[in-house]
Amino acid sequence: MFCPGCGNADQIPESFCRQCGIFLPDLTKPIKGPVPPEQHLTANLVLGSMTIAVSFSLAVLLSVFLGFRPDTNPLIYVTAGLLIAIGCWHVQTVWRTILLKKHLKTRFGHEELVLPGSFQTGKLLNVAELSNAVPASVTEDTTSELSRSAIRSSQSQH
Numbered sequence: 001m002f003c004p005g006c007g008n009a010d011q012i013p014e015s016f017c018r019q020c021g022i023f024l025p026d027l028t029k030p031i032k033g034p035v036p037p038e039q040h041l042t043a044n045l046v047l048g049s050m051t052i053a054v055s056f057s058l059a060v061l062l063s064v065f066l067g068f069r070p071d072t073n074p075l076i077y078v079t080a081g082l083l084i085a086i087g088c089w090h091v092q093t094v095w096r097t098i099l100l101k102k103h104l105k106t107r108f109g110h111e112e113l114v115l116p117g118s119f120q121t122g123k124l125l126n127v128a129e130l131s132n133a134v135p136a137s138v139t140e141d142t143t144s145e146l147s148r149s150a151i152r153s154s155q156s157q158h
């Protein structure tokens, strides 16, 4: 490829120009889209579950090997308590993440939340033109009046 800065030929994409030193991005590579929220939830679920496993097993190991002895330092119990608290906190986080995942699935029907080709414009819709608006009650009454008169006219024809 050619360098867009100095025009020097034979450049390697994803590197710096050998002549002027500017970065040359690989323009043939697809641009990464935003990470779908579903992926964040999955990461949260995995990390939360790992934290639960680690904190509870550390609390158990601490109590088994260092706790319940005449010379046990009270800090051992404080640490074990903190580990249990962290584990419990992550249990509720994982539970809420599961609920959120279910909610997203039922709301959007599929895992892919970013629709292909969807985009946002900063534009707003035009303000509604209400000068010719007719209240719903008027149109409803008109329709019932019309159907009544239709019945009347069909009866009078017989």
Ligand SMILES: [Zn+2]
Residues within 6 Å of the ligand: 003, 004, 005, 006, 007, 008, 017, 018, 019, 020, 021, 022
């Ligand atoms: Zn260059």
